[in-house]
Amino acid sequence: MPVPERPAPAGSLSDSSPRARLAGLDGLRALAVAAVVIYHVDPGWLPGGYLGVDVFFGISGFLITHLLVTEHREHGRIALAGFWRRRAVRLLPELPLVLVACAVTARLTARGGSGLGDGLRGDTLASLAFVNNWWQVHRGADYFHHLGVPPLLQHLWSLSVEEQFYLLWPLVLAVLLPLACGRHRARVTTCLAGLAACGAVASLWRMRTLGGRPSGVSRAYFGTDSHSGALLAGCAAALLVPALTRLARHRPGLGPPLAHIALAVLAAFAATGPGDRVMYGWGFAAVTAATTALCAGSAAWTSPRLLEAAPLRLVGRHSYGLYLWHWPVIVTTTALWPAQGVLERTVELLAPLPLAVLGQLVVQRPLATALGRRDGRRASPASVPAQPVRLLSARNAVLVVLPVAAAALGAVALSPSTVPNAMQRQLQAAARNEAGLTAGAGRPHAPSAPSSAGAAAGSGLSPHSAAGVVDGSDVTVIGDSVTLGSAPDLHRILPGISLNAEVGRMMQSAPDLCRQLLAEHRLRGTIVLALGTNANFAPEDLDHVRATIGARRLVLTTVRGPFPWQDSVNSVVRAYHRHHPDVLLDDWYTVSGSHQDLLWTDHIHPRGGAGTTLFATSLVATLTASPP
Structure with a gap:
């Protein structure tokens, strides 16, 4: 999953929040990606592990909104070009690397009839265009049940949902935040939070309506309109951080118990994996509420100590790469060695982490450094909104665009076409x-x-x-x-x-x-x-x-x-x-x-x-x- 650019952890969450800390969100990201990986290796181990994706959505909506609000408060505007440039540098370099690896794997295993490459070219094009989720809907795919070998790139549906969000939500804020000035700031910000909250409720209701019919479950799960509840709830929470910070001053003991309750709710859903009737009825809404509470609590109060553990924070900073690599590793291993013994399961659990680290060291970090980013050294960089937006030089543009475009074109060319096996x-x-x-x-x-x-x-x-x-x-x-x-x-x-x-x-x-x-x-x-x-x-x-x-x-x-x-x-x-x-x-x-x-x-x-x-x-x- 994408790792949003995190605001500076101290003194920037509100005008008067010097002790605000977001370090725990890296730990929450680590638990979320671990849950998703464990679920995909064996759903019986963690039946609700797939809900880690919804936790990612909530974190992304919260952090991206807070980043943009902070930038607007400090500079009076949102530099959309700079925001999208940072998103591209963060997400694009590693994605083509995964696409090329999948295409090569599909080609190498084609003669064995593994089915790994079936429909890969269409999936690749949809992933590069960030419409993978709608492509899955068009194909009638099912996230939870697969006919034969699952698509190698099906997991990128969530990346597409987030990218569509990254395109539209900053435009909304760029248009409406200028109204939040002077004495009207608090009122307008609260209205924006209400707008985001209403959008979250509408999306969750859409998911409930579609998911109530067996034929609509996949549409409910993949659709941007029906699976944006957690994203928009995170946005609403970020807009309310100043008000929550004031509340934290008067009620410092309120946040920690609520955070622990929210964490327990997420753990219960992950461990039990309720059925469709519960999840589409009220389960996704409960997971959204718990994730939003953890994000808001981390900003206005403090995170649970578990989430601030150094190992979890380290894994959380590599969550994007882990998510990119884990599904192709699991699908390939299962297709080639279906017996699934201890060795195969161990590879599926552990191999994504070195691949994620390698992708960042070899691809993402050098390209970020080539662009002169001060934060290229970090996997989950701290953004400094005060920086002016620098236009890319011709040399830097070539350094970034040429290898990424070449890798993307290579992935498309190598991928087998959409021919059923x-x-x-x-x-x-x-x-x-x-x-x-x-x-x-x-x-x-x-x-x-x-x-x-x-x-x-x-x-x-x-x-x-x-x-x-x-x-x-x-x-x-x-x-x-x-x-x-x-x-x-x-x-x-x-x-x-x-x-x-x-x-x-x-x-x-x-x-x-x-x-x-x-x-x-x-x-x-x-x-x-x-x-x-x-x-x-x-x-x-x-x-x-x-x-x-x-x-x-x-x-x-x-x-x-x-x-x-x-x-x-x-x-x-x-x-x-x-x-x-x-x-x-x-x-x-x-x-x-x-x-x-x-x-x-x-x-x-x-x-x-x-x-x-x-x-x-x-x-x-x-x-x-x-x-x-």
């Missing part, structure tokens, strides 16, 4: 086939690659078991992308089956879907739930399904994949089968264990032909072993 094409073809069937276009076509016998030979099954011998006219299958990719063979081997599969579907949506199918008289006598690839679930979710379907027969499947919740899902499914003997178990995990060569390189989805036939015949074996 074979697994994605398989799923797209299956989706079109299902759409045609739903629209009444006729039966889906059988897969053209292997015949029944050929597929059976490839999977190690007998031709008899692979033949379409089971009537599927009384079977409803509810599944996710694994089921969708196997749809042609499911229709071939279970003719007449009713299949309802969707990429990214989770077990939590199954009860409502069953109720809908029941109301439409489309729920058959045997219901197969092939879910669990995208998220964990509890036995209560299965109880809700059973309560909905009544006396109908229920079949559960186990899952396989390098995702952290694999074992948890399989334990829930097997325990439920043991406690409810009438519930059948299709043990896909065990069946696929000796045929992992029939899975795609994500080690989740069966390959078309032998792999999808194996998935279908596993279900057939379960149904025929326990006829209704």
Whole structure:
């Protein structure tokens, strides 16, 4: 995440705040980036670690606003050109370095079919234009669930949100702050804070409205309009710092307890990771409020001692580089070594820090020094607003623009173009086939690659078991992308089956879907739930399904994949089968264990032909072993 230029830590937060300290915000940044890295390595370790991004947003809004307000108070204006120049020097040098590294990695692994480079060119262009978040919305991406290998640059969505903020918010302040002069200063500043607070509430409400629908969760998460609540709340807090400082003089004991409560709230959300209903209902608002309280408390009172620890402050100063590098490292390691042992996890946790330090030493710091910046020696520089804005000399412009532009162009040229891989094409073809069937276009076509016998030979099954011998006219299958990719063979081997599969579907949506199918008289006598690839679930979710379907027969499947919740899902499914003997178990995990060569390189989805036939015949074996 971007590290905003920090104001001088003493004597500049207000006209009379000599003891104001912002050192703790570096520590808060360190905890935030650590939470994000841990979450991406294994969501089970810190289920709410992704909220570190929202903490970053709050810090950025607070610090940038305070920097601009201080500059205006001391010089009577905001030098927009100087602000944007400093932002460019801080952010641009390291970004192309990461883009080039990702492009080279994608090229080197292309022949192995890892899928690391799928769509990378479009992602690169969107990242350079700082519209990555809207590009993710356009592509229908999902931050929390991925089909195959996650995009190498998906994490840059948050950088795009912040850059859009850096472009627009300084313009608002440059226009409105001149009104805050003389005796009207406090009143106008309070009105500006109210404006920012109203914007934060509107953004959080927008997120709540969009996130309340399953189809709108990704739009709510990636959208600038719906995910700017923390940024704008931080802006409001920065504008109120003078008033808070006066309050701190009269109530010095008020700030520390509130700061500790706010820190505890953030820790609780990070540790528990509440579900969508809580987070989009009020959770993001609570995280925003806690982050804003910590920022304001650090300015007007003091930060909790934990946040001022020297190691945390050091890591916090490298948070931008850590954020840039951690996701490509994790995605690459997981794609190439999906077993994810101790060594791989250790690399994913530790490798981003030396890469971040190296990027700053080799790229960012030399370019900052070339521009004559007094603060080029620091990773999180202290800005001195009193400095006049210096125009770049021709030599300095060449020193900065030429290597950055060359690296950016190189990243675009090296990045593979947006061509779906074979697994994605398989799923797209299956989706079109299902759409045609739903629209009444006729039966889906059988897969053209292997015949029944050929597929059976490839999977190690007998031709008899692979033949379409089971009537599927009384079977409803509810599944996710694994089921969708196997749809042609499911229709071939279970003719007449009713299949309802969707990429990214989770077990939590199954009860409502069953109720809908029941109301439409489309729920058959045997219901197969092939879910669990995208998220964990509890036995209560299965109880809700059973309560909905009544006396109908229920079949559960186990899952396989390098995702952290694999074992948890399989334990829930097997325990439920043991406690409810009438519930059948299709043990896909065990069946696929000796045929992992029939899975795609994500080690989740069966390959078309032998792999999808194996998935279908596993279900057939379960149904025929326990006829209704």
